[in-house]
Amino acid sequence: MEVEVYLSGYHVDEDDVRDKTVVVIDVLRTSTTAAAALHNGARAVVPAADMAEAGKIAANLDPTSYTLGGERSGLKIEGYRFGNSPLEYTRDTIGGKTLILNTTNGTPTIRRCRHAANLVIGGFVNLRLVADFLRDDGHDVVIVCAGWRNRVSLEDTLCAGMLLHELWGGFEPSGTSDTGHIAFTLFTNEEADIPGALRRSTHGRRLMAMGRADDVAFCASVDTVPVLPVYGESRLTAREIPESVVPFA
Ligand code: MLT
Numbered sequence: 001m002e003v004e005v006y007l008s009g010y011h012v013d014e015d016d017v018r019d020k021t022v023v024v025i026d027v028l029r030t031s032t033t034a035a036a037a038l039h040n041g042a043r044a045v046v047p048a049a050d051m052a053e054a055g056k057i058a059a060n061l062d063p064t065s066y067t068l069g070g071e072r073s074g075l076k077i078e079g080y081r082f083g084n085s086p087l088e089y090t091r092d093t094i095g096g097k098t099l100i101l102n103t104t105n106g107t108p109t110i111r112r113c114r115h116a117a118n119l120v121i122g123g124f125v126n127l128r129l130v131a132d133f134l135r136d137d138g139h140d141v142v143i144v145c146a147g148w149r150n151r152v153s154l155e156d157t158l159c160a161g162m163l164l165h166e167l168w169g170g171f172e173p174s175g176t177s178d179t180g181h182i183a184f185t186l187f188t189n190e191e192a193d194i195p196g197a198l199r200r201s202t203h204g205r206r207l208m209a210m211g212r213a214d215d216v217a218f219c220a221s222v223d224t225v226p227v228l229p230v231y232g233e234s235r236l237t238a239r240e241i242p243e244s245v246v247p248f249a
Helices: 030-039 051-059 106-112 124-137 154-167 178-200 202-209 213-219
Strands: 003-006 021-025 044-048 066-072 098-102 118-122 141-145 229-232 235-238
Touching (some): 030 213, 178 213
Parallel strands (some): 021 141
Antiparallel strands (some): 229 235
């Protein structure tokens, strides 16, 4: 299996992902929110590229069937029911509903990767399920970190590094690209304290200044949400976990 890592979602175009198995990582917080919403019974999460697309998606759905959630620069979008905190999406708020999700970097990155052969969403909370899926799938992999407004994010790069570490049994993949090397090296430097690294990251500090320290802690927890969101027909749904896989035993 070959693997390539993009450190910002803005660096990727259609040809980079075509025929590939792609993992989009937006640890703070889109990946974590999508996994949490599906885990708590959302029928689907529909990622929107921007405000206009979110509006169009909503206009085509029965108003009782969906909830609009999303943020700009971390703050809930005015007029939306929810923001992008994974902790908002409980069984009571999202069970049985479709979540239309519109975020600064995460959902546009997912939309940009929509022509991949397989597209899954990963974070620390479902890392092992992502690794198991990639191992079984066996295709070449492209890991796309959403980053922040065309910049690299520590938390997404760290998670990409952990995924490489998990897939190659603790070794750096041989012949990996510079971006793979950067991600792997970052992980080996920070692995002893992932929550601390997220608290020190630029977006972690931004969220904590908004009073969202609980989100940062949740997004840093490893293998706590046993759901693999997969993209198909313009939406994310939870991939059924094969019986042979005991989630996080
Ligand atoms: C993003 O798309 O950049 C985010 O997930 C930001 C956030 O919710 O804090």
